Amino acid sequence: MSAPKKPPVGDKQDKGREVQAMFASIAPRYDLLNGVLSLGVDRMWRRAAAAEALALAPERLLDVATGTGDFALELRTRADARTTVVGSDFVPEMLEIARRKAGARRLDIVFEEGDALGLPYADGSFDAVTCAFGFRNFADYAAGLAEFWRVLAPGGRLVILEFPPPAPGLFGDVFRFYFQRVLPRIGGLISGNAGAYTYLPESVLAFPPPERLAQLMRATGFRTRYRALTFGIAGIWVGDRL
Numbered sequence: 001m002s003a004p005k006k007p008p009v010g011d012k013q014d015k016g017r018e019v020q021a022m023f024a025s026i027a028p029r030y031d032l033l034n035g036v037l038s039l040g041v042d043r044m045w046r047r048a049a050a051a052e053a054l055a056l057a058p059e060r061l062l063d064v065a066t067g068t069g070d071f072a073l074e075l076r077t078r079a080d081a082r083t084t085v086v087g088s089d090f091v092p093e094m095l096e097i098a099r100r101k102a103g104a105r106r107l108d109i110v111f112e113e114g115d116a117l118g119l120p121y122a123d124g125s126f127d128a129v130t131c132a133f134g135f136r137n138f139a140d141y142a143a144g145l146a147e148f149w150r151v152l153a154p155g156g157r158l159v160i161l162e163f164p165p166p167a168p169g170l171f172g173d174v175f176r177f178y179f180q181r182v183l184p185r186i187g188g189l190i191s192g193n194a195g196a197y198t199y200l201p202e203s204v205l206a207f208p209p210p211e212r213l214a215q216l217m218r219a220t221g222f223r224t225r226y227r228a229l230t231f232g233i234a235g236i237w238v239g240d241r242l
Helices: 009-038 042-054 070-078 092-104 141-151 170-191 194-205 210-220
Strands: 060-064 084-089 110-113 126-132 152-162 223-229 234-240
Touching: 009 092, 042 070, 042 126, 042 152, 042 223, 042 234, 060 070, 070 084, 070 092, 070 126, 084 092, 092 110, 126 141, 141 152, 141 210, 152 210, 170 194, 210 223, 210 234
Parallel strands: 060 084, 060 126, 084 110, 126 152
Antiparallel strands: 152 234, 223 234
16 A cells, blocks of 8 residues: 655645634634633633643743734743743734733733744744644644754753544533534634634544644654543643653
């Protein structure tokens, strides 16, 4: 059997442009929808992931696919005063909202435009890299992990907070029904973009199972562990660069 063909580079670029346009269109309602659709549980998930990212007391921290900055804000609030927090995203409309939120709370965070598959930072620039609910949107998971590895200093830590596919069983079936039938309708009504909230469950169902992502992280070089949150609705992958 021949090896599967890699997607053409153009396909990855097309996906990146589509994701960029989609998030630009829902940016004004993004925060409201996150709270409504997760029933507020997303805040607990962010706190748990922030604790993992800050456990080694990083001095330089990068939040990739920062969006409207909620996780960067969580990190800045909990981090030591000497920690520099940088948020990177390739959707300018999201970054503008993030800057306004940080300014309103008088939190010192640097928000910069950048593509996760080609981060504009030198090798070993950060002691910790995080990515909350953005990794599944990457056009190339292996390339994204390679970039995380590249910009991390030796001894640094990667933390990914993401939605794994619903696990088999009754709870997974109920969650799958909510994701596929209920969430797109609510999201479409509030955001005015039904396509964006059809994409969300599709992206989760297409995401690698927890162990498969852990394998990709280990193949990149990370020492990896996984922690399920709220019956597996969300999960935290921790990768240490030795």
